[in-house]
Amino acid sequence: MSDASIPVKSDPSRGGRGSVLVRLLRRPRSAFALIVILTMVGAAVLAPWIMPYNPNNQMFDGLSLEGAPLPPSSEFWLGTDLLGRDLFSRLILGTQTSLIIGVLANGIAVLLGATVGITAGYFGGWIGGILMRFTDLMMAFPALLLAIVLAAIFKPSLLIVALVIAMVNWVQMARVIYTETRSLAQREFIDVQRAMGASTFRILGRHILPHLVYSIIVFGTLGISTTVLLEATLSYLGVGVQPPTPSWGNIIFENQTYFANAPWLVFFPGIAIVLLALSFNLLGDALRDTLDPRLKGRH
Amino acid sequence: MWAYVIRRLGESLLILLGISLVTFALLYLVPADPARQIAGRSATAETVANIRAQLGLDQPFHIQYLRYLGNLLQGDLGRSYLQRTEVSELIAARMPATLLLMLAAIVVELIIGLTIGAVAALKRNSAVDQSLMVFSFVTISAPQFVVGILLLYVFAVQLGWFPIGGYGTFGHLVLPAITIGLLGTGWYSRMMRSSMIDVLAQDYVRTARAKGLGRLRIILRHVAPNAILPIIAMIGIDIGLFMSGIVVVESVFGWPGIGQLAWQAIQRVDIPIIMGVTLVSACFIVLGNLLADLIAPLVDPRIKLK
Amino acid sequence: MRKTLATSFLALTVAAGPALAQDFTEAKQGGSMIVTYKDDVSTLDPAIGYDWQNWSMIKSLFDGLMDYEPGTTELKKDLAEDYTISDDGMTYTFKLREGVTFHNGREMTAEDVKYSLDRVTNPETQSPGAGFFGSIEGYDAMAAGEVDSLSGVTVIDPYTVEIKLSRPDATFLHVMAINFSSIVPKEVVEDYGPDFGKNPVGTGAFYLEDWTLGQSLTFARNTDYWNEGLPKLDQITFEIGLEPIVALLRLQQGQADIPGDGIPPAKFLEVTSDPAYTDFVIEGGQLHTGYITMNVNMAPFDNVKVRQAVNMAINKDRAVRIINGRAVPANQPLPPTMPGYAPDYEGYAYDPEAAKALLAEAGFPDGFETELYVYNTDPNPRLAQSFQQDLAAIGIDAEIRSLAQANVIAAGGEPDQAPMIWSGGMAWIADFPDPSNFYGPILGCDGAVPGGWNWSWYCNKELDALAVEADAMTDPAMAEEREAKWRDIYLAIMEDAPWVPVFNEQRFTMRSAKLGGPDSIFVDPVHVPVNYDYVYSTDVQ
């Protein structure tokens, strides 16, 4: 009954997409993130038209006579790699790889995590118990080790890498959704639904899910960043995306021993990874603030 | 309390059992044939079969697993196929290095992370806050192999301030500890910031102000202890992050810990070592979670272990 | 390019002899050095150790009956003071040196020789080298686990041991020189059981002083070493876990003396072009061939024309350039320094057009899709991509499968898994300098079995018979003839083209300024990578 609360509530659910976008663009950090992401998506989509060279072409004049890669120049903007391929073109194509894996792996992880989280959170009981014990088990798995072993068993390919990452990444999502679903399930408006005789399916679909959508969007966005990093790490360890398909991680993996002599080969893809991961992190954070005032300022 | 600890230990054992089963099954599916690797290129099929039988690899899966479990219960992690050494000995030899690294990384991330988080929360929405948060975002967005290579290049190769990889002195420890710690720093600072902001809005902080207490005293006695509570729960997650990080960081810096051991073993499909390292790091994570749960009531009297 | 390298290598080998004699007698004992490796030293048990790190370490801790002249591939007597071979070439009688003691102080006798051979062939030892002893009488019973002693090895007296063979074996003295036949003391082996590899005791020039698992090993000079004046150094420290690139940076900063894994590609151009290092960069040959296997049982590689076409399609010069010219292009399985090498053989010249035509002739005018397996450490995936581009040029679409070593080996051992494998990182380095060593397991029928190392699954019974014939020519006088026979075998193989021999890697290593010794021992073809016994320190001169 205290009237000390300040009536500055903003409207979380109205306004449509346009205004969310406007609000995101108004904040320098999220505007930066959006621009980076859009640029990269653009580069990935338009890759065939904007790549100055065939990214897989091991050009004869792409290596010095001793076989050393060429530094950035007007001919090769970001230099060439150890096989004489144009690094800029490979980075652009690598954007495709990173984004595809980011979206694919994260999509699967989100689907899996949300399903497990909602099921365990809403039904509780032994189903919830078993599901959450299983997520506990997955949490205790050293994620990278698991990914490496999985990648070693299955012959690596883009899809497998995405699946492996999804297998590792769904756990966090499940945890978050589980906790939220549990607290939602105990809220009065859900009690009202039960009292009205609404079916479980209806309660989940019409009342629980809409409340989770924002968390799913936010964590899904943040998850893309983890996914990009994990793909890069797997590729860096040589168990990720298969050559000659470029991914930022395997570009660094292929060239890392040259970091002292040809730093551009590690520096540029490194920057690309950091930029993309950073942008998705910033965007996720901004979305959290914009979409869900309850979470404002947390995490 | 003790009933709780014992029950949690029991649950942890179940989780470890599950992990051992899953890992064992996964490794069972790995196509490489250990007997072949041991026998070498000049061996006859007969010799290989002989070795396979000696190792029990000709048994069905469940027998192999139960045998492994039986040995495990006696503290026997088996013998490395390729190094021909007790896995427990190999892990024990590398554990001090990993523990040292872990300790140093935790110190780095706690000191830097909590400070950054606290400062950002107190200066909320200021330019300081903004730049600290961007920094923390960068640290969680930078892959550890990139950070590691960069630090190595700048501070060891170019500036020569630290040794180029290896193990032994304090100087060796600095760069890998920072590399691993930075990731945690990002998470901790963000956690700390949001937790601080939450706590700053609490009624008891208003009470503390109403008491006429000084700002520093309020922050140290009323805000910080409460803000740290949710962060304690991070310990388990943090150890998980750490365990994933060491594979990369130890290989970048040539740090003789279990991450390096694991990576070498994975390359050679040395199954007993992979099993051993997985179980040991799972133990760490599980114990970390348990530890977090046990510390929580010490710091927060409201929490009762049940 | 190829010619210059080859000649310079020959010059080096020739120069080795006199250099050794001069330097060596004058060099004083003392000092120490630091050697770095990336991977863990797995075991120092001579019956088991079979990798890059422990190969030369074992050689310095243990001795066998035979050895090689330092820096060369010439056999010499080691623990054997003398030996005789019966006329039929089936019985070898070794006379042992007297007064040779193990590191624990006990004298080495003929009993130890017999025990060591029994041990390495006993299946329970799980020695990866057991197969080398297949020609000793009683080996089969031993391998089957029926007996626990080789019937062919007899102790005549404490300093004489007689070894009977079940078939003539021209390579037998080489076998007696490999690590697996090192002499070990029975009581210590039985004491430590499976942990002997961590607590090695031999008769070698150094003994193991300390081993911190995963970090470092320290070897100290065996002051009672039977070979007077050896070794020169008081101590060797091996530091483990250092990436080759880091190792070289350390060497440049004076924190290490020898990068055990060689000069990493990334640093190669820098150090070879830097005049400051010219005296310390050492080039040497090794008995190595890098090759691509084609599974002759899997379509379309069951067609010899396809295999020949692939041979013509691979641009070997480009591959050599990718590894900064640290190799010479190869056209046959044997490396140039191996007896039996055919210097006049032209091989399949690089000719994409002809390859394309041949492919069309074989019924694949539009090429086909296949897979290329490769070990996932640099530079192998890069080389694979280069091959991929070469294959694409003649219409073959090869997907790369970049996997951990063990997984590639496993795939190669399956009859229908891996159509093509690039051998890099797992390639054949000869165990001893004899042409037979390149045949059996990797090209002969013996290896073309599930789990075997003959990844091309090439099995030619006629050639197998010829190989047996060649190895039966034990008379040293017939060496020339035997060599010719082997040459024919390998050329015949090239007709069937189960491999694409790509290049023979050269070894480039570096030493710090404080180390001395003939260059050849730093790239010793047998004591791979370095012959530690002969290195001396200039600090104490």
Add this chain to the structure above:
Amino acid sequence: MTADRDNAGREETSRPVLSVQGLTIQVATPEGPKPVVQDLSFDLRRGETLCLAGESGSGKSMTALAIMGLLPQPMARIASGSIRLADGSELAGRGERDFRDIRANRISMIFQEPMTSLNPVMTIGRQLTEVLLEHRACTPAEAPSRALDLLRDVRITDAETRLKQYPHELSGGMRQRVMIAIALACNPEILIADEPTTALDVTVQAEVLELIRVLQREHGTTVLMITHDMGVVAEMADRVIVLRHGRQEETAPVRNLFAAPQTEYSQELLDAVPRLGQAPARPAPERSRDVVDVAELCVRFPMRGGLLNRVTAQVHAVEGVSFRISPGETLALVGESGCGKSTIGRALLGLVPWQGSIRIDGQQTAGLSPKGLKPIRRDIQMVFQDPGASLDARMTVGHQVAEPLVIHGLASGSELWDRVEMLFRRVGLTPDQMDRYPHEFSGGQRQRICIARALALGPKVIVADESVSALDVSVQAQVLDLLRELQEEEGLAYLFISHDMAVIDQVADRVAVMNLGQIVETGSRDQVLRDPAHGYTRRLLSAVPIPDPEHTRPPVLPREGEVGSPVWPLGQGPARLPMAEIAPGHWVAQGAPLKVA
């Protein structure tokens, strides 16, 4: 309290201890600064109790926070005006550092939520000594004994133990006493009490108010009390300032205000206050049949623990409760928090597992599957305390009102929306509001929406669980009117769950008083409220503040015996209280369901 008092400056009785002049407070909103307090002026005279009274949003708490320098930064600020202490020192515009000497030393404050106002990870003792040491009220060595004295001063039992305890180990009433002890530790001239008893049960409220009065007398402290409860105003105030929308509506001595309010708003406010014992008689509904028939209802919640996490104890939330409700009748369930009254409501709706028998309109619901229960649900619906929480924030209110119809397949298409429109009109809302989201409505409007939703299925019974407790009195009166109207027109039966005796007095036909999961007294409204027979009922009634300054409430009756606990080890349970009929329809429990906690 015998500590020496600093009497400097106190001789000058003519000057007020605190003088607020032209205070305007602004808060930042997305639409720009908005005043929440405008041009407020008052003087606080030495030793008096001044009440700031008003409904939500009247700016009363903001005023208090402004005096303490605790306005939420940076959203709120003092735009103009002055706040002066007796010595003339200005508080408005003071920096945080300069405020430290004022706070606790000269002005103290206690807050509405005793549950959250104490630091959860610090012992009571340390929180007390801290303030003493900060203001150098004593030496560190003396601090513990001073703290003990302070706790004894606020009548806390077992004070030595309390010092070592943490806040969560204390009840709400005790925590508020600790807060008062902290507030009075440095003998401030002024105590600001911001809704100090709103979160407490009525009996605890009475005790705390009494304590404040006693301490004020002992210490001569001036009290500025902030409350929305006119009962509390009547009981505590010397003078009253009525605030509305941040403006001063009326300032008057308390008797004058209650006797003859000068402004229309004050009049309305006072009229809306329900008064115990003044409700008109209600025509007795005819008891033809029972629309609700509950017999031997038990609800027990398991508590887990031990090595295997097995059920070791049970919370006996509801233990053997039986009652009936006829069509058109209102049965009120009353009791203190935790007595199990809400659980009964939830059991009726099938939201908690229960044992016993519940018949809705003659149909037994025990053992029915969700499917079997569904048709019965049409007859019984529920309205909760917090309309904000019981509406889905992400769905338009129109859809939410339509939902029950959709779920039960009763209407679709235009018929559906016609019926929703009708329901909106029925509860006094306009159909054009159907497309909005819950947060766009005021509390009272939201509760109307909830009622509309509950009415959608045309139920015979509505369980109203504290349905008006969260609303301002004026709104509360309107909603109660709506409920009454609906009952008269539709013949609805209500199970009206509330802790507020005055409200119950207005709405109930019959009353059941609950304690520790059992009914201790039941009968007609007049029987129970006018002529209570059970000690517990009497105690509850004695604690209700009467909104009449002329009326002097006798002290709260003491509790009979110990505070019980509903937690029992597995296999044990409370003894069932035998009921005796002392008058027709008036049943009273014999003995108390005690268990030493």
